[in-house]
Amino acid sequence: MTLRSRVLILVSALAVLAGVAAASVLHASARADRRDQARPGGPRITSGRLALTGGGLRVVFRNMAWGPHRDELVSVPAADPSGPRTASGVKCLRFHAASGTGVCLRAVHGPVQDTYRAVILDARLRERAHYDVPGVPSRARVSPSGRFAAWTAFVGGDSYAGTAFSTRAAIVDTRTGRLTPSLEAYRIVKDGRPYRAADVNFWGVTFAADDRTFYATMATRGSTYLVRGDLRARTLTTLHANVECPSLSPDGTRIAYKKRVQGAPEDAPWHLYVLELRTGRETALAEPRSVDDQLVWRDARTLVYALPGDYGADLYTVPADGTGTAHRLTGAALSPAYVD
Template identity: 75%
Template sequence: MTNARAKLLVLVCAVAVLAAVATTSVLHAAARSEQRDVARPGGPTIAAGRVTLTDKRRIVFRNMAWGPHRDELTTVPAASPTGARTASGVKCLRFYAASGTGVCLQAVHGAVDSYRATILDTHLREQAHFTIPGIPSRARVSPSGRLAAWTVFVGGDSYAGTNFSTRAAILDTRTGTLTPSLEGFAIHKDGHRYRAADVNFWGVTFAADDRHFYATLATKGRTYLVRGDLRTRTLTTLRTNVECPSLSPDGTRIAYKSRDKGLPVDAPWRLHVMDLRTLRDHPLAEIRSVDDQAVWQDDTTLTYALPGDYGADLYAVAADGGGTPHRVLTAAVSPTYL
């Protein structure tokens, strides 16, 4: 065999060996990826499918289970929430919907990660999006679907601490008018105009008239429930020690978290419900610290997130202060009851 033919044979063999190694590596990586993407034993069953915001008697939420559908908007029947899940392919960090309009707070990955608020139609198609200035925290849509709101952290990383700043924005989806921050509204506190450099707002919840809303105001180390008016651009304080309010479907009560005395500094909250006519309230049967803006399933039951094996699980408790909390969904957060 000549030197040229020998060299050619060696080259062909080397190429074949390299190709085999590459193929093996790809198959091994694919197998590892497949193993990584399947649901954990005992975890929820999830498959891609059609998800809309008009399927009545269903729950839509952010799926937290590990696998190819993590962070996707996912749905289950409200009557059998532990059943098989249908995943949409649309990823959100925070989500809420009403009357066929959804607001999805998303991460935009790149050289420098950023975030945006995306408005979705009933088929989860993007209608508009807006860059947001920080980490997504809360999202709400008015009962009519016309108004959307979101809160983001722009400093710090938790409501539990004191070194943080938030921005709460409201969008009129019909006109496209965006209020990027409530800090431009006039504040009326204890019957007087109030001004301070340290005001923060979060946790918007809408009344049914597409004009009024409630939110949290923080200033001078205290928090307040405020009632907002989009027409007059005013905010009026109603009560202290109210965070992340959630208005009941009948518009008569506010569910919220308060910092109750005697609780640990890193777990300070207890869920309460307040009558808006009398401003009297009562604690709920959930005694664990809930760092969430609770969602009303209906006029009698509240749903909220607590830490779980996948990051978060959803629990429910009676709004009248009775009953026993129970887990509704594992590996889930940001629920909407359609």
């Protein structure tokens, strides 16, 4: 047998072994995926069509369960949040939607490091536009009309719990494409006076129904504030201290948020509250655990939020008036949006 024949036989054998190894890995991965989805209490997930309008009231969220649909947007009926999930094939790290418009914050995997992108989606989850995000995605919101979308990213540090972090909050007009890359471009009015500081950070935008007013968190000199923004005047005005990740109620009268409380651990410092905008009255909610999330109003009476779970995050609900108790809504889920 010639040397050339031996080399060809060796190469062929190595190719066969590589193919067998790859098939074994894929088979084991598929078995693991099926096993994860078949765990007691685990969600049942099937591929299908997903739209942000029509089909009755549903919840769309990021699926956190391990398997072939990990990180995809999935949909379930609002009346059966733990029921079978329909997976869209669209992957997001953070998501929100309203009136047939969605915003999807996703990773773009590169050869050296990941970058991030905000993608504006239409009602059928098709990309309408995309924008670079300067850091790790954190929060996302769409205005009730669907005209405006906002997102927040960490550009330094990776947690709201401490003080060594920096954020960038952006707003885009989905109709015109006009982007405000950072709310730091807005004029700030603090305690009735113009305010400027190098350490200002903003995050957690939430929109009113008038396509002009929004609210957000401003941090400066070790304190946080609820600010009211004006999209036309490009101003931000402080309203209330110690407010983080605000979420405006459907009727525009209340803000749900997380508040730092004295005596809490440094890595779990928050309690959930609701603020009445007209009176400034705060109501503590019946969730005893620290929550690091921007809440979503399911309706005028109920709030939804994420807490750590076996797959990364689970969704919980709590009454917005301070009564009752918190309840687990569904597991392996993050970034919910209620669509109809």
